[in-house]
Each structure stands twice: as structure tokens, then as C-alpha cells.
Amino acid sequence: MAATTLSPQTIGEMVRKLGGLSLSPSELEELAPHLETLFSDLQTLASVDLGEVEPETLFDVQGE
Amino acid sequence: MEASELCYTSLRGLAILIQRQEVSPVEATNAVLDRVDKFDRQLNSFITLLRDEALTQAHAAEQEIQAGRYRGPLHGIPIAVKDLFYTKGIRTTAGSKILSDFKPAYDATVITKLHDAGAILIGKLTMHEFARGATNASSLIGACNNPWDTLRVPGGSSGGSAAAVAAGLCFGSLGSDTGGSIRIPAALCGIVGLKPTYGRVSRNGVFPLSWSLDHVGPMARTVMDAALMLQVIAGHDRHDPTTRTAVVPDYSVALTKDIEGARLGIPQEFYFEHLDPEVRNSVWAAIQTLERAGAQLEEVSLPLSKYAAAAGRIISLTESAEIHEQFLRTRSSDYSSEVRASLLTGQLIPGKHYLKAQRLRSLIRQEMAAALRRVDALVTPTVPIPAPRIGQTTVDISQETVDITWALSRLTRPANLAGFPAISVPCGFTEGGLPIGLQLTGRPFAEATILQLAYAHEQESIWHQRRPMF
Numbered sequence: 001m002a003a004t005t006l007s008p009q010t011i012g013e014m015v016r017k018l019g020g021l022s023l024s025p026s027e028l029e030e031l032a033p034h035l036e037t038l039f040s041d042l043q044t045l046a047s048v049d050l051g052e053v054e055p056e057t058l059f060d061v062q063g064e
Numbered sequence: 065m066e067a068s069e070l071c072y073t074s075l076r077g078l079a080i081l082i083q084r085q086e087v088s089p090v091e092a093t094n095a096v097l098d099r100v101d102k103f104d105r106q107l108n109s110f111i112t113l114l115r116d117e118a119l120t121q122a123h124a125a126e127q128e129i130q131a132g133r134y135r136g137p138l139h140g141i142p143i144a145v146k147d148l149f150y151t152k153g154i155r156t157t158a159g160s161k162i163l164s165d166f167k168p169a170y171d172a173t174v175i176t177k178l179h180d181a182g183a184i185l186i187g188k189l190t191m192h193e194f195a196r197g198a199t200n201a202s203s204l205i206g207a208c209n210n211p212w213d214t215l216r217v218p219g220g221s222s223g224g225s226a227a228a229v230a231a232g233l234c235f236g237s238l239g240s241d242t243g244g245s246i247r248i249p250a251a252l253c254g255i256v257g258l259k260p261t262y263g264r265v266s267r268n269g270v271f272p273l274s275w276s277l278d279h280v281g282p283m284a285r286t287v288m289d290a291a292l293m294l295q296v297i298a299g300h301d302r303h304d305p306t307t308r309t310a311v312v313p314d315y316s317v318a319l320t321k322d323i324e325g326a327r328l329g330i331p332q333e334f335y336f337e338h339l340d341p342e343v344r345n346s347v348w349a350a351i352q353t354l355e356r357a358g359a360q361l362e363e364v365s366l367p368l369s370k371y372a373a374a375a376g377r378i379i380s381l382t383e384s385a386e387i388h389e390q391f392l393r394t395r396s397s398d399y400s401s402e403v404r405a406s407l408l409t410g411q412l413i414p415g416k417h418y419l420k421a422q423r424l425r426s427l428i429r430q431e432m433a434a435a436l437r438r439v440d441a442l443v444t445p446t447v448p449i450p451a452p453r454i455g456q457t458t459v460d461i462s463q464e465t466v467d468i469t470w471a472l473s474r475l476t477r478p479a480n481l482a483g484f485p486a487i488s489v490p491c492g493f494t495e496g497g498l499p500i501g502l503q504l505t506g507r508p509f510a511e512a513t514i515l516q517l518a519y520a521h522e523q524e525s526i527w528h529q530r531r532p533m534f
Contacts, residue, residue, distance in 0.1 A: 015412060023408070030405040037467075038381070038409055041374035045420050048371055048427075055422035056276075056429060056481075 011035060067095045071232035072531060075289035078235055079137040085129065089140030092235075093122040093184055096142045100187070100233050103534045107231055108208050109224040111147045111157055112188040118142065121184045128182070137292045139182030144234040146222050147188040148195060149175050150269035158271045159191040159203040159221075161398045162391055172269025173304065174238060174280055174297045181296045186234060189224030193403045195240060195273040196384060197221055198248055198472040199452070202400045207454050210253060211532035212498055216451040219249035219472060221273075225283045226253035231534045236284040236293050240270060242277045243376050244447075244476025247488035250283055251446035251501025254490045254530065256290045256518070257283045261508045262483030263308040265294075266301035274383040276422075277376065277480045286528055287489060287519040291315035294511060310509050318512035319519040324358035326517060329439035334369045335475055338461045339448045346492025346500040347445045350521060354443065357520045364435040364442065368428045372478040373470060375428065378413060378421040379481075385410030429482040436484070436507045441514055446488040446501030447472055475503065485511045489518045490527035499527070 011028050014035065015021050023031065065073075070092065073081070081087040097115055104110050125140040145151075148158045150168035157163045171179070178185065190208045192200045200208045200223025208223045210216040211231040218227040222239030226249030229237050239246040241259040250257025258281045265280045272278055282293035298312045330336075330351070336344065355361055385392075388407045396404060435442065449459055449471055458465050479486035484505055491502035502521065506514040522528055 015408075021408065021411065027405070027408070030401045031408055034405050034409040035412070037377070038413070041377050042417055044371060044374040045378070045417065045424060048368075048424055050420065050423045050427065053423050053426045053430075055419045056425040 067098065068232070070095050071099050074286045075141055075235040075284055075292060076137065076286065078141060079139070079292070082129065082140045083134055089122040089125040089129070089184060090119065092140065093118050093142045093186065096186060096232070096234055103231060104233060106209065106214055107211060107227050108205060109189055109227040109231070109233060110144070110187045111159070111190050111205055111224070112155060114154065114185060114187050118184050118186040125182050125184060135182040138178065138296055140184060141235050142184045142186045143178065143236045144187040144189050144225070144228055145175065145185065145238040146191050146225050146240060148191060148240060148271040149238060150271070151175055151185070151188065154188070156188065156271070157204050158195070159193045161204055162395045164204060168269065170269060173266035173301045175269065177297050189228055189237060191224055192221035193400050194271070194388070195221040195242060195245055196403045196406055198244065198469045200224065200249070201454055202402055209454070210451045211534055212254065213451065216453050216498070217252070219252035219447070219451065221245040222283065223249045226250055226255055226257070229253070229255050229283050229285060231532055236282060236289055238280060238293075238297070239283050240273070241279045241281060241480065242273045242380055243480055244473045246279070246281050246283060247446050247476050247486060247501065247503060248472050250488040252451040252499060254493075254499030254527065255283060255285055256287055256487065256489050256528070257281065258290045258294060258487045258511070258515070259479060259485065260294065260298065260511050261485045263306050264485070264509060264511065265297050266304040266307050268301055268303035272387050274380040276383065277380055279480065287515055287522050288316060288319060290487070291319055291515050308509070313512050315512055315515055318516050321516055322358065323354070323517055323520040326359045326441070327439040328354060328359045328361050328517070329364035329435055329442045330361055331366045331369065331442060331444060332363050333365065333367045335366070335444040338464065338466070339445060340450060340461060342494045343445050343448055343450065343500050347502055350491035350502045350525070351443055353524045354517065354521055357524055359517070362439050364439060366431055366435055366478070368431045369478045371424055372428055372481050373474050375421040375424040376477040376481055378417055379425065381406065381410035382413045382418040385413070425481045428478060432478065432482045432484060440506070441517055442505040444503045444505070445475055446503040448475060450494050450496070450498035450500060479505050484508055485514055487514045487518050489521060491521070491525070492527055493530065
């Protein structure tokens with residue numbers, strides 16, 4: 001998990017906007033490193049050219 | 065035979081002794097129960113020990129076998145399972161305080177299949193809370209310890225399963241694998257762990273972590289033992305619509321086939337980067353062993369695998385958040401802080417990012433499928449590092465400091481995203497005596513192929529014969 005650089009206020013605002021959750025200061029502190037990793041993952045995803053591929057559902061894996 | 069020798073006999077070896085009535089299921093069950101009493105305080109692998117139930121089952125098995133009604137290789141064999149498999153009337157905690165009193169009303173399909181095969185369930189094994197982690201450091205009963213060094217983690221989330229099998233506390237186990245949770249602890253504890261193809265084994269009655277990534281599979285001390293367990297649990301289940309009707313082959317027959325001419329793909333990107341040097345050396349030695357046994361090596365390109373960690377985390381977090389929504393609202397304080405924070409993070413992921421991750425997953429699967437059209441299996445390390453110390457949060461690899469969970473799961477996640485079968489087998493030890501795992505990944509429903517290759521490697525190596533200090 002990445003070490004966080006976000007302020008508690010910023011994290012609290014993000015959590016309210018994205019999840020509609022109102023968390024205590026200690027819960028926000030716990031969440032911070034997880035959010036850093038999430039944002040890093042989202043940036044990774046954004047960097048990939050996905051072309052026209054459709055989402056995988058995987059409920060029908062067949063022999064290739 | 066001494067009790068400790070008996071407990072370290074392979075499942076297959078014990079099956080032969082039981083079939084010949086040279087060892088009774090009661091004798092074998094008492095031997096492992098005594099061993100749990102003696103050693104599990106140091107390992108902390110059992111959440112629930114089913115002493116009376118196990119002995120009742122063992123006596124019944126003994127009577128059946130004496131009456132000439134032998135059911136097959138699992139009849140009378142003491143096993144234990146990860147504590148997320150539903151067991152009727154027996155508490156199933158998923159390693160969490162939240163389910164500490166949960167007694168399911170029915171058995172998971174795989175538990176029913178093991179019962180029908182005559183296996184003796186001696187207990188339920190610890191796991192990372194709700195399978196949401198790769199160390200097994202966070203669980204209802206506290207950290208589980210690695211039998212090779214009790215100051216280190218066994219890996220997770222099926223860490224109790226790996227520790228118990230490695231220490232001779234049972235003859236085989238079942239685990240679940242969403243990002244590597246069978247293969248990681250198998251590698252760190254020096255045993256065999258198989259994640260089958262998505263749809264090969266039922267997930268009915270298995271507490272979910274992430275529906276589209278969860279797999280159920282065997283953990284055992286030898287490849288043959290894993291094959292015998294897979295034989296029993298594989299197949300279509302009308303209670304799990306994701307299971308396939310594909311024919312289940314005879315895995316133990318497939319094992320002994322020659323691997324001459326088998327083509328092994330060595331990925332040119334990602335899988336051999338950021339490795340502990342001792343892991344690298346052992347894995348290359350294992351690849352050379354397979355080459356000497358007749359396999360041909362071929363370079364393959366899998367550049368998208370480096371995105372598997374990001375895609376896998378986003379999919380898993382989002383699906384977990386939905387699975388846990390009710391508990392997060394009503395029992396939030398009963399989660400460990402680490403798992404609660406992880407689940408809350410999943411609640412914050414917008415749908416478009418989940419779909420983006422699933423689109424990336426399609427590309428990763430297509431790329432892996434293309435490589436596996438050219439070769440029979442991919443061969444890689446399972447985990448880039450040996451077992452970390454309990455409480456360790458980062459590790460230095462290739463002059464870089466990285467997060468432990470990231471390091472543990474980075475090489476196993478691609479097979480979960482693809483849904484393809486993958487097995488981890490012991491391939492060496494560090495100078496400090498910690499196990500190292502080799503991973504073989506195969507085509508969909510080609511479990512027989514990777515078992516065959518794993519068996520060929522095992523026949524030429526000695527690593528599976530080593531025992532921890534217990």
C-alpha cells in the first residue's frame with residue numbers, strides 16, 4: 001500500500017462524493033493508503049489503450 | 065509405523081494402506097488429531113477442531129471398508145478445509161468476528177463431494193479475514209505461522225490450509241483463490257496448490273470474495289494427492305451456474321504420461337522481473353529439470369500481465385464491496401481495520417472503472433490464450449519472494465521498496481483474471497530454509513496437462529520430501 005500524501009479533508013470530501021459515506025477521522029486515516037493505491041490503479045487503467053474490446057464476464061470460459 | 069511418519073505419508077500412500085487395511089481410518093484420524101493437539105499452538109492453523117465428529121466418521125469408514133465397501137482414494141482420509149466452506153451445523157467464520165457464530169444450513173457442494181468420497185473432515189482452518197489479504201496475519205484467531213519459520217507468515221488467504229498440510233496436521237485441504245490465495249501459501253509453505261479453471265469446481269456454499277475471480281482448489285503435499293482431490297471435487301454443479309459440463313478426465317492416469325516434446329512458454333516480460341535472487345535461481349533450476357525431462361522451452365510475450373494487479377484489485381474490491389454492503393452498514397466495527405478500509409475503498413469505485421478493468425481483463429485473457437495456443441503451459445515463479453516476517457509491510461526487491469501484498473500476489477493474479485488453471489509446486493529452498501514455488505499455467509480445462517508437468521518435475525526433485533521442524 002502506498003503511503004498517503006492526501007490531507008484528511010481531501011480524503012473526507014472524496015469519500016463523501018464518491019461513496020456517499022460519512023466516516024470518522026480514524027476511519028478516514030485507515031482509508032488513506034488504500035485510496036492512494038486505488039488512484040494509482042485507476043491511472044494504470046487509464047494508460048492502457050483498450051481499443052474496442054468489450055468487458056470480460058468470464059462466466060463462460062471455454063477451451064481456446 | 066510411527067505416528068509422525070504416518071502423518072507425513074502422502075494422501076495416496078495412506079489411501080493404499082487404508083485400502084489394504086494395514087492402517088485404519090480411526091488410527092490415521094487419531095494420529096493427526098494428536099498432532100494438532102501437540103503442534104497447533106505454535107502454528108494457529110485450526111479455527112475449529114472437529115474431534116468427535118471426525119472420530120465418528122472414521123469409525124463409520126472403518127466399518128464400511130472392513131465390510132468390503134471401499135469408496136476410493138479419499139475413503140478414510142483425514143482432511144481439513146479453509147473456514148469459508150459452508151459446513152452444515154458447523155460454524156463457518158471466514159476468519160471474521162462477524163461470522164463467528166454462523167452455522168450454515170447446508171454443506172458447500174465440494175464438502176458434500178468430499179463426504180461422499182468418504183473423506184474425514186477433522187476441522188476448519190484459519191484464513192485471512194474474509195479472504196481479503198495475502199498474508200493471513202489478520203484473522204479471527206490471530207496470525208497463523210509458517211511451519212518453516214514460525215516468525216513468518218504462511219501466505220494467504222488460505223494460510224491455515226497450507227500450514228496444516230505442510231506440518232502434517234492433515235493429509236490435504238481445500239482453499240480458495242481470487243488473486244493467488246491457494247498458490248501463494250502453497251509456495252510459501254512448500255506444498256502443492258492448484259487453482260483450477262474457472263467453472264471446473266463448484267463455488268456453491270463458499271463465502272465469496274469476488275464472484276468473477278473466485279476459484280476453489282486442492283492443497284496437498286504431492287502432485288498426485290492434489291490430482292486425487294481434484295478428481296473428487298471437479299465437475300458440473302446445478303447449484304453453481306458458472307460450472308461447466310466439460311468432461312472430467314482421470315487426472316491420476318494423466319500424471320504418469322511422458323512429457324517428451326511438451327512445449328513450455330517462458331514469458332519475456334514481467335514474470336522474471338523484481339525477483340529475489342534465490343527465487344530466480346531455484347525457478348531456473350526447475351525449468352532446466354523440466355527441459356532435461358523432455359520439455360521444449362519457447363519464449364512467449366505477455367506484456368499486458370503487468371496490468372493484472374491493477375485490474376484484479378479494482379474488480380475484486382468492487383465485487384467485495386457489494387458482497388459486504390450489509391455488513392459494512394451494520395457490523396462495521398467488527399471488521400479488522402485493514403479489511404474494513406479495503407472494503408470501504410471498494411464502495412468508492414465508480415462503475416465505469418469496474419468496466420474498464422473488465423475490458424482490460426479481456427485483453428489479458430486474450431493475450432494469455434494466444435500464448436497458450438503456441439505452448440502447452442507457461443512456466444514462472446509463483447511468488448517473487450520467500451515468506452515475509454509477520455508484521456512486515458514492505459520488502460526490498462531489485463533495489464526497490466515495495467508493498468508486501470503487491471509483491472506476494474503480482475505473479476498469480478493474471479491466471480485469476482484469465483480464469484485459466486495454474487498450479488504451484490515446491491522447487492527449492494532459500495539458504496535460510498524457506499520454500500520456493502514454481503507456477504505452471506495451462507489452457508482452460510487442461511488441468512491434466514499442468515498436473516502432468518508438475519508431476520514430472522516432482523519425480524526429478526526432492527523438495528516435496530523435506531519436512532518442517534514439526
